[in-house]
Every structure is written in structure tokens, then in C-alpha cells.
Amino acid sequence: MSNVTAKxxxxxxxPLQWAGLVWDFAIMALVAANLxxxxxxxxxxxxPIADAIGSLSPGFRDWYAGTVxxxxxxxxxxxxxIFATDVLIGWAVAAWERYYHRWFFYPFVHWYDVLxxxxxxxxxxxxxxxxxxxxxxxxxxxxxxxxxxxxxxFFKKYYDILMEELSDRVVVNILDGLQIEVRRGGDLPQRIxxxxxxxRKRHLAxxxxxxxxxxxxxxxxxxxxxxxxxxxxLVRQAVEDNAAIRRLERVPMLGGYVGRTLEEAIxxxxxxxxxxxxxxxxxxxxxxxxxxIADSVLDMLADEEAEADPQLREAVIEVIDLLKEQAxxxxxxxxxx
Numbered sequence: 048m049s050n051v052t053a054k055x056x057x058x059x060x061x062p063l064q065w066a067g068l069v070w071d072f073a074i075m076a077l078v079a080a081n082l083x084x085x086x087x088x089x090x091x092x093x094x095p096i097a098d099a100i101g102s103l104s105p106g107f108r109d110w111y112a113g114t115v116x117x118x119x120x121x122x123x124x125x126x127x128x129i130f131a132t133d134v135l136i137g138w139a140v141a142a143w144e145r146y147y148h149r150w151f152f153y154p155f156v157h158w159y160d161v162l163x164x165x166x167x168x169x170x171x172x173x174x175x176x177x178x179x180x181x182x183x184x185x186x187x188x189x190x191x192x193x194x195x196x197x198x199x200x201f202f203k204k205y206y207d208i209l210m211e212e213l214s215d216r217v218v219v220n221i222l223d224g225l226q227i228e229v230r231r232g233g234d235l236p237q238r239i240x241x242x243x244x245x246x247r248k249r250h251l252a253x254x255x256x257x258x259x260x261x262x263x264x265x266x267x268x269x270x271x272x273x274x275x276x277x278x279x280x281l282v283r284q285a286v287e288d289n290a291a292i293r294r295l296e297r298v299p300m301l302g303g304y305v306g307r308t309l310e311e312a313i314x315x316x317x318x319x320x321x322x323x324x325x326x327x328x329x330x331x332x333x334x335x336x337x338x339x340i341a342d343s344v345l346d347m348l349a350d351e352e353a354e355a356d357p358q359l360r361e362a363v364i365e366v367i368d369l370l371k372e373q374a375x376x377x378x379x380x381x382x383x384x
Contacts, residue, residue: 067140071181074133078174081126085171088119123166130174131164208379218374222367229363236359252340267325275318282314 090096091111101108115122137157142150154161159176185191193199229235244251267274286309 070133071184074130075178075181077126077129078177081123082172082175084115084119084122088116091116120166123171127164127166130160134160134164204383207382211377211379215374215377219371222371222374226364226367229360229367236363239363240359264325267321274321278317278321279314282317283310286310286313 091100097108097112100111134154134157137160138153141147141153147153147156157180159173159180162170163174163177164170182191182193186193225235
């Protein structure tokens with residue numbers, strides 16, 4: 048109770064604000080009483096219910112039937128008069144304090160208050176919105192925190208479930224339409240290449256080059272000895288199969304030495320080329336080459352005059368299938384498990 052009082056002192060500073068808050072609570076109490084009376088009178092109009100009330104308390108039934116039920120419209124008009132007065136006072140205060148851009152905005156913003164003053168069955172229930180409006184106001188003032196209420200948690204749970212299910216259905220229907228458009232030969236694949244990939248081709252090429260450099264360098268460093276041994280075997284086999292080198296080895300005294308030296312030189316040269324090729328993957332020249340390749344491929348795929356590649360079309364359809372599968376995931380089950 049002390050916490051509520053402290054909050055009231057912080058947010059309600061002037062007598063006018065206190066009077067407005069008290070008036071709002073009084074109106075909310077009148078709305079609750081009015082709606083309770085409407086519900087009870089509607090039930091009393093049902094014969095079996097009136098008879099059941101009469102069996103429990105004949106005196107109350109006779110009093111209510113003659114005093115309240117017969118004069119229900121007039122009693123409701125008293126409530127309407129109070130609610131209409133509240134609307135006029137609120138309008139005057141809003142115009143005086145310039146709450147809205149124009150003075151005549153008030154009845155449009157508080158349309159539920161205006162329509163709730165109409166003494167017809169369909170409009171009377173709009174008066175309950177006044178209660179929700181006051182709750183929202185108290186929430187903004189920091190006097191209450193509806194997020195801690197069990198009823199709020201209950202309705203929020205099923206609201207979140209409903210919104211997620213509806214949004215998932217909408218997303219899946221939209222994606223179905225996209226797939227139909229792609230299958231009919233729409234230009235969506237070319238637009239994806241042109242509007243999504245082409246503006247990012249430099250970054251995509253850089254990312255691809257970085258990953259190629261990292262993957263090849265890691266693999267080559269871990270298996271360098273095996274790779275060089277394999278290359279040495281290939282060089283040895285090539286030297287043995289080469290007729291000119293075989294003739295050179297037949298030269299007396301120096302032939303074998305020259306052949307072995309030539310084989311070692313070729314093996315060392317090939318290994319050096321491999322080392323240099325792996326080391327050059329991080330150089331700007333390799334990035335430029337990848338960018339040129341990406342540029343050529345993307346230009347070809349985005350060519351509007353040529354028919355879209357069937358594989359590109361199928362790839363887009365499969366991507367949409369993945370999006371639909373993700374949209375069907377019911378995340379609310381994880382949240383409210």
C-alpha cells in the first residue's frame with residue numbers, strides 16, 4: 048500500500064490531476080455497475096431465470112420487476128447522462144490543455160466513449176472499453192504493471208499463439224505464390240542475382256577467397272609432406288616414361304647423375320610452385336581473379352534476355368521450400384512448454 052501511495056505522489060502532483068484520477072475511478076465503477084445491471088436485467092428477462100430468482104426470493108423478484116426492470120431504460124439514461132457529461136468534460140479539458148493537434152480530435156480518439164453513450168444494446172457494451180482505456184493510462188503512469196497479472200499472462204499466451212499461427216499461414220501462402228511465379232517463368236531468380244548478389248559481389252568474392260585460402264592452407268600445411276611425396280612420385284614416373292631422359296641416362300658416366308639431378312630439379316620446382324600457389328591465395332591478384340569470375344557468372348545469370356538457368360530456378364524454389372519449412376516451426380511450443 049505504501050508503494051502505491053509513493054507512486055501516486057510521484058505521478059500525481061496537482062489537485063487537478065488528483066481530481067481527474069478520482070473521477071476516472073468513479074466512472075470506471077459506474078461502468079462496472081452499469082454493465083452488471085445490463086447483464087442481470089438481460090438474464091432477468093428470460094422467464095426460467097426470473098422464476099428461479101422468484102423461488103429463491105419472491106420479494107426481491109417482485110421489487111426488481113416493478114422498480115428496476117420496468118424502468119430499465121430510464122435508469123440506463125441516468126448512466127448515459129453521467130457518461131455524456133464525462134465525455135464533454137474530457138473534451139473541454141483536452142481542448143484547454145491542447146492534448147491533440149486540433150480541438151475536435153477528442154471525439155475521434157475517444158470514439159468508444161462517444162458511441163457508448165448511445166442507449167442501444169449494441170453500443171452499451173462499448174462502455175467496457177473505457178475500463179481498458181483507464182488500465183492503459185494507469186500502466187503508462189506506472190501505477191500498475193499489468194504484465195504481472197495472471198489474466199494478462201493468460202491472454203498474452205493465446206494471443207501470441209494465435210498471431211504466430213496466423214502469420215505463419217500468411218507467410219506460407221505468400222511463399223507458395225512465389226514458387227508458382229518462379230515455376231511459370233517469372234524473373235525472380237534474375238532479380239535475386241541482380242538486386243541481391245551483384246551489389247555484394249566484391250564482398251562475396253572476398254569472403255569466398257578468404258575461406259578458400261583458409262581451407263587450402265590448413266589442408267596443405269597439415270599434409271604437406273604427403274602431398275610432396277605424391278608429387279615426387281608423379282615426377283619420377285614422368286621422368287621414367289620420358290624417352291629423351293632415358294636416352295640421356297645412357298650417356299656413359301654422367302648420364303645417370305644428370306637424370307637424377309634433372310628429376311630432383313623438376314620435383315623441387317613443382318613443389319615450389321605448389322608452395323607459391325598456396326601462399327598466393329591470400330594475395331590481391333587471387334581476389335581480383337575471383338571477383339572477375341563472380342562478375343562474369345552473375346552477369347550471365349542476371350541476363351534478362353536469356354532464359355533463366357533451370358538449376359538456378361530450382362535452387363530458388365528449394366530456398367523457398369526451406370523458408371516455408373522454417374515458417375511452419377511452432378516457436379510458441381518452446382516458449383510455453
